[in-house]
Amino acid sequence: MFSKILIANRGEIAVRIIKTCRKLGIKTVVVYSEADADSMAVEMADESVFIGAAPAAESYLVADKIVAACRETGAEAVHPGFGFLSENAGFAERLAKEGIVFIGPNPGAIKAMGDKIESKKFAAKAGVSTVPGHVGEIEDTAHAIKIAEEIGYPVMIKASAGGGGKGIRVAWNRQDVEEGFPAVRAEAKASFGDDRIFIEKFIESPRHIEIQVLGDKHGNVVHLFERECSIQRRNQKVIEEAPSPLLDAKTRADMGAQAVALAKAVNYDSAGTVEFVAGQDRSFFFLEMNTRLQVEHPVTEMITGVDLVEQMIRSAAGEKMTFGQDDLKIDGWAVESRIYAEDPYRGFLPSIGRLVRYSPPAEGPLLGGGIIRNDAGVREGDEISMFYDPMISKLSTWAPTREAAIDTMGRALEDFHIEGLGQNVPFLAAVMDQERFRSGKLSTNYIKDEFPEGFHGAEPTSFQRDVMAAVALSMHRTMTRRAAPQLLRNDWVVVENGERRATRVSNGGDEFVVEFLGEGRKLRLTKVDWRPGKPVFAGVLDGTAFSVQVQPAAEGFKIRHRAATAHVLVLTERSAELHEKLPPKQAADTSKMVLSPMPGLVVALDVSVGREVRSGEQVAIIEAMKMQNIIRAERDGVVKAVNAKAGDSVAADEVLVEFG
Incomplete structure (x- = not known):
């Protein structure tokens, strides 16, 4: 057995490998780029070696630097994890010549x-x-179009060295091939150092x-x-x-x-x-x-x-x-949800930034018989870089049955709290609650089928509305008792996303009782775990345990339970009457602008002042986290101003182009 292994990777998989090596009594070496100098993997490993700048092509993809790190530390073997050099036969051969074992095939x-x-x-x-397709390399875009039309649309354009969803596009017509082929080739070169492409038939609803x-x-x-x-x-x-x-x-x-x-x-x-x-x-x-x-x-x-x-x-x-x-x-049955730094409300575009708050659910066995596991390579305060995959962690649950594993996942997602960047926890929770998913009727078109207009959250169920009302009333009472106890009262109007509900509240021992006037119902909130400033409110409402994400709003509270979000106000009757008279806020008009949908690097900006642009025409290409995203005009117009150029770094919602 080896005494020391070098891990030629980063993030959660590097941490995962370190944990097994510790179990086996094997010392570990982690290589790291500038972006990962303060990473969790570097902290956990017995030794670490700096190997270059943040771009993978200058660090994690450079075999010479990996070999040199082995020589420097005396590592006998290399575990490549996944991605980077993990499927590079030349790298495995190079290690063999150097007398270093490649932990892989x-x-x-x-x-x-x-x-x-x-x-x-x-x-x-x-x-x-x-699957039917063209078994061979594609020379250029013209060759790709010829092959695609011979196979018949739709086709899939794929990087030969691809993996992890990188370097892949579905083309439904000639235009998709014209735009997709060079994009896939560029992604393949950047991610894998290999720009060979092949094309195969795309099988629908697989x-x-x-x-x-x-x-x-x-x-x-x-x-x-x-x-x-x-x-x-x-x-x-x-x-x-x-x-x-x-x-x-x-x-x-x-x-x-x-x-x-x-x-x-x-x-x-x-x-x-x-x-x-x-x-x-x-x-x-x-x-x-x-x-x-x-x-x-x-x-x-x-x-x-x-x-x-x-x-x-x-x-x-x-x-x-x-x-x-x-x-x-x-x-039994196990389910995994990938927690990504991406904004599901904006087409799942990458969202880079710092993890201002990061609090995953507790790992281990649960009283009900399930198990929670969270594979992560980050801590609170770490930064999700634009140079690598946007994964934050992998949340997995196990239970004796599929239904129980899904239920355990739903509860675990409720307890997962992240602040500082966009993340997909609400979307994952929405899928767990969908009847189609729970029935097992899946396909790779699932997201497209179930969210054809994109993800916009979910309407609160009657249970979720009750939870949000009870939580808001409980928080309001706690904060009022601390700040102005003379204003405590029992009758309140709860306004959830503009809808009024008259309530009466009371405390009885460990219970907080909410009576919905006019509905003839009383609910009991028990086992409350919350204090002012805490972002997660946990409790049991009439026997059902729950956790919600909470934060103060300009008025009231913003509360999210799984995929349902509500702005909840707790008002007196008179305040509620006055609130209804306030004019609605008007959204800013951005119809004459092309905005960057995410932070990233401008690869190309294809328009100039005075040029006439048609709706759907390519305007720019923005790259982030190894993915190239084509930005198209949403309306016809003449370009009035161009506010960026190729090579610029841009923020989310930054104005790229203005139309007259």
Whole structure:
């Protein structure tokens, strides 16, 4: 077994690997860029080595710097995590020449399966059913258009070295290929240092199901069942679960057998994932193989009890696998939600900044039988950089049944508090509450189907309205008792998003009782956990436990329970009457402006003063977190002013172009 391992990665996966190494008694070295100098991984590792500037191409993607760090620290092996150099066969070969062990599959397996183009060629030769497409590199945009029209729209433009949702676009017509091909090539070059592109048929309403495989250097290969990864946005997974609600025992066995056969054919000897696109009828086609650890590996660990990072290390050290296929069983159900620094209310665009507040739910077993796990590489006060993936953490829950695992996730998301940047917790909570998700009727079109006009939160249910009213009344009473006890009274009007509800409140022992006048109902709020200034209010309303996010507003409180948000006022009858007479606020007119939807770097600005622009025409390209986003005009007009240029850094809502 190794005595010291170097981790050639950052963020939550670096922290994850450190935890397993500690369990095995292995010392760790972490490499870091300028942006990660004060990171959690650097703090946790036994040693750390600086390797360059923030852009990955100048640090995490430079093999020479990784090798030099191994030489400097005496690290015997390198765990690449995922992304960066994790599927780079040349890097694995370089380490072997230097006498350093690569904790991953052998270079031959990486070459055969890690490269998306080569893997399809190999699968076709092996008789594996694959998605129709062009197996080969694409020369330029004209070549891409020719191939796309031969295959038939829609098609998927993909980076050969891609992964993690980067370097991928769906093209529905010729214009999409013209714009998407150069964008994918640029993303591929920036993220993976490899701009080779291929095109395949895009199968509509598919499900994304993957099989986890594990091999050793003695010819043993097993599969650890499947993960359902169909909830995606921008072709990147957002919610995963294991097992899949689609598969029956026969389909699971068939997919697993095919994945194992494919792995054995290339002498696979580490953790890897064989990805399939599946139809609702349980038909499935080989898509690609990721020759590395997957982001969503925690859900597999939770249903099998196998530490995949540990098994990768043991395999790399030459140890024989101590279990076989018959020893592996599915125990319960696990769900993972990726917590991203992105604004779901603005099309899931990246939102960089500092974690002013970061308070995840408590990890470990719950009284009801569930388990909460949170894989994170950040702490309160850390900054989410524009240079890397916008992930904050991965929240996973386990329970004996799928319904219970989803319920546990919903409650865990309620307790997750983040301030300082946009984040997708409300969206994740909304999905957990949707009947379609709970029924297991999933597809990769889920977000597009369920949120066709984008995500705008959810209307409060009757229970949520009761919670918000009770919380606002309780907070108002606590704050009034402290600041002006002479103003305490029992009768109040609660106004939730403009709707009035007459109430009467009283305290009885440990209970706070709310009576809704005219509704003939009384609710009891107990086990309150809140004090002024605390951003999360927890309690039990008539026997149902809940947590809500709270913050003072100009008047009253802003309260969010899962995906439902309300501005709640607690007023006297006279104040409520006067409040109704206030004129509504008018929103600023931005119809003649093109605004940057997020902070980022201006890659291109394609208009000039005096130019006539049509609605839908490309105006600019903004890059953030390795993604290029095309900004289009929303109306016809003549350009009056251009306020930025290529190379500029811009903030969210900064005016790029003004129309006359």
